[in-house]
Amino acid sequence: MNDTAYAAERQPDPEEEQVLAVIETEIPALPRDEHQLIPSLQGIQNRHGYLPRGGLVMVARHFGLPASKVYGVATFYNQFRFNPPGRHPIKVCLGTACHVRGGDIVLENFERKLGIVEGETTADREFSLERVACVGCCALAPVVLVGEKVEAHVTPSKVEGVVTQVEIENEMAVRAAEREEQCHGKTD
Amino acid sequence: MRNKVTMTVDGLEISVPAGTTVLDACLDNGIYIPNLCHLDGMEHPPASCRLCLVEVDGMRGPVTSCTLAAVDGMVVHTNTDEVRELQKLAFRMLVSCNQGNCRVCMANKRCDLQQIAKFLHLPLRTKQMRHIPKDVPEVLTDHPCIVYEPNKCVLCGRCVYVCERRGNPFSLSFANRGFNTIVTFFGSEAEGVEDACRDCRACVDICPVGALSFADERERHLRLVEAGKGRRKAG
Ligand code: SF4
Ligand code: SF4
Ligand code: FES
Ligand code: FES
Numbered sequence: 366m367n368d369t370a371y372a373a374e375r376q377p378d379p380e381e382e383q384v385l386a387v388i389e390t391e392i393p394a395l396p397r398d399e400h401q402l403i404p405s406l407q408g409i410q411n412r413h414g415y416l417p418r419g420g421l422v423m424v425a426r427h428f429g430l431p432a433s434k435v436y437g438v439a440t441f442y443n444q445f446r447f448n449p450p451g452r453h454p455i456k457v458c459l460g461t462a463c464h465v466r467g468g469d470i471v472l473e474n475f476e477r478k479l480g481i482v483e484g485e486t487t488a489d490r491e492f493s494l495e496r497v498a499c500v501g502c503c504a505l506a507p508v509v510l511v512g513e514k515v516e517a518h519v520t521p522s523k524v525e526g527v528v529t530q531v532e533i534e535n536e537m538a539v540r541a542a543e544r545e546e547q548c549h550g551k552t553d
Numbered sequence: 554m555r556n557k558v559t560m561t562v563d564g565l566e567i568s569v570p571a572g573t574t575v576l577d578a579c580l581d582n583g584i585y586i587p588n589l590c591h592l593d594g595m596e597h598p599p600a601s602c603r604l605c606l607v608e609v610d611g612m613r614g615p616v617t618s619c620t621l622a623a624v625d626g627m628v629v630h631t632n633t634d635e636v637r638e639l640q641k642l643a644f645r646m647l648v649s650c651n652q653g654n655c656r657v658c659m660a661n662k663r664c665d666l667q668q669i670a671k672f673l674h675l676p677l678r679t680k681q682m683r684h685i686p687k688d689v690p691e692v693l694t695d696h697p698c699i700v701y702e703p704n705k706c707v708l709c710g711r712c713v714y715v716c717e718r719r720g721n722p723f724s725l726s727f728a729n730r731g732f733n734t735i736v737t738f739f740g741s742e743a744e745g746v747e748d749a750c751r752d753c754r755a756c757v758d759i760c761p762v763g764a765l766s767f768a769d770e771r772e773r774h775l776r777l778v779e780a781g782k783g784r785r786k787a788g
Contacts, residue, residue, distance in 0.1 A: 369689050369690070369693075369728075369729065369733070369735065370728075370729075421739075422740060425740065431722070431723060431724035431726065431740060432723075432739050432740025432743070433723070433724060433725060433726035433728070433737050433738065433739040433740050433741075434724065434726045436726065436728055436737055436739035436740070437726035437727050437728045437737060437739075440728040440729045440730070440737075441728075441729070441730050
């Protein structure tokens, strides 16, 4: 299995199962007019953050269209996502200014570091990676958005830094939780 | 009997049934015009490959012959300098984002791209443009038994057209956009698709290049090519 918008290797994903169950309940309310296909896809994406593979198939069945046609329509537009947004969405700017200052190299660095390609999400849903056009601070090029935070003048070492930072924060959160538990254990 | 129209192509007089396209009229009469995206009987030819250009007296500039109906008294030229220049440009653009290995390809020697290259005296790799293969895997195996090789595909749309007309619940489609446009078999994992496609073959048979093939036939072919190579080395 390897169409290009969905990750090649797909592990069973309980979070996605839940999303699909909800989408299933939303389907009957969708219009059946082909002209409403794109708004229907937009609706699903707005509610769930992305278009899961199974959701596309359900939409196709509802509209009486081959699944490949719906997939074709969805992949034509930049606005559609095929993977769930990560907890830390990384948006690499490839606007003109960032592009000439090596934005594509930054993107490549992230791809290598995270082991995913642009448009994908890591298996633990920690990071998702996408490219965006000018985010309006060209003087800081090349620019990366990590969540809402702007990272300026990004270099390969900064790419490492961004990922490590998140990993450290997660690790600290885990330890804090553990300490909490131990303390509670003592007082009991 | 249907009305006939008579026209002149490259100084030769030909008669064809009214309503025939100029492209079909020429091909039926042994006058070759390069073409990739047209199929006989298409109601709305996509006219996307831009290879089938001709000049017609009284019309400005070259026009695509696949979208032009033959008319009585028409005077057509298939080999003017301007036509050839534009055809060469279109062909170079096409191969600039194309990549195949003819030696091992199942379509070798019956490939329309090879034929057109020969006809236009052009190589299958152009040095005049940057080579930009598609940013997708070399071989896509979404379909249970058909293999798709995006970098051989010339995006003519023939497969999509014939598959749609089969009226199978499953159907091929284009996906993505721009340089990364591909043909997709999304949804072909559904039940019954494999059997239906094995019986149908329409897309594999219509592909003008070697971009679509049945996985097992391709395997066998590649093994034979490898064996042939071994023999040549040994001999
Ligand atoms: S074999 Fe027939 S039904 Fe199957 S994808 Fe090709 S054209 Fe469509
Ligand atoms: S796979 Fe073959 S028939 Fe289909 S669009 Fe590509 S070149 Fe044309
Ligand atoms: S091009 Fe990247 S911020 Fe403007
Ligand atoms: S055959 Fe006429 S444009 Fe392709």
